[in-house]
Amino acid sequence: MKKENYKVIIAILVTAIVTGIGVFIWSNSLENIGFIEGSLSYPSDYIPPDMRVCAKNINSEKQYCTNNSIYDANKYTYGTGYKIEVPTGDYQVYAYLPKSPDWKAYYSNYVVCIDSGLYEDCNSHDTITVRVFSNELTSKVDPGDWYK
Numbered sequence: 001m002k003k004e005n006y007k008v009i010i011a012i013l014v015t016a017i018v019t020g021i022g023v024f025i026w027s028n029s030l031e032n033i034g035f036i037e038g039s040l041s042y043p044s045d046y047i048p049p050d051m052r053v054c055a056k057n058i059n060s061e062k063q064y065c066t067n068n069s070i071y072d073a074n075k076y077t078y079g080t081g082y083k084i085e086v087p088t089g090d091y092q093v094y095a096y097l098p099k100s101p102d103w104k105a106y107y108s109n110y111v112v113c114i115d116s117g118l119y120e121d122c123n124s125h126d127t128i129t130v131r132v133f134s135n136e137l138t139s140k141v142d143p144g145d146w147y148k
Helices: 003-031 111-117
Strands: 031-039 053-059 063-066 079-089 089-097 099-104 130-132
Touching: 003 053, 031 089, 031 111, 053 079, 079 089
Parallel strands: none
Antiparallel strands: 031 079, 053 063, 053 089, 089 099, 089 130
16 A cells, blocks of 8 residues: 555544544533523512522532523513523522622422412422433422522
8 A cells, every 4th residue: 555545544534533522522512501490589569670590509519690581471470580501410599689699589399389389388498409401491490489
């Protein structure tokens, strides 16, 4: 075989390997992302427009936040919701107002209990861990326990 043929074969192999590694890295970066979505609420007759929602990873403690409200009266309980893109993992989700950052409304057992209509039996304010899977939307995560 001629020397030029070896060079072409080696060039093709190197190109294929580099392309394969690039595709692998790109596909893994896409697969490790999911979404959390839910309705917003506030103990008033309106939902403040500056409300922020955060998802805190319970292992790394890294927080992913948004202040972009989504308005859809048919989809969200009080017509306002949110959606956050996060890496796969386990999260605690809460809402707060920038002027009162220590007053947080978590997604908790209380919220789930109230949403099911069991008002008298809703005593637990324990936060609920939200598990986010790759390329999936975890919905109905409503950070509304302003009384925790």
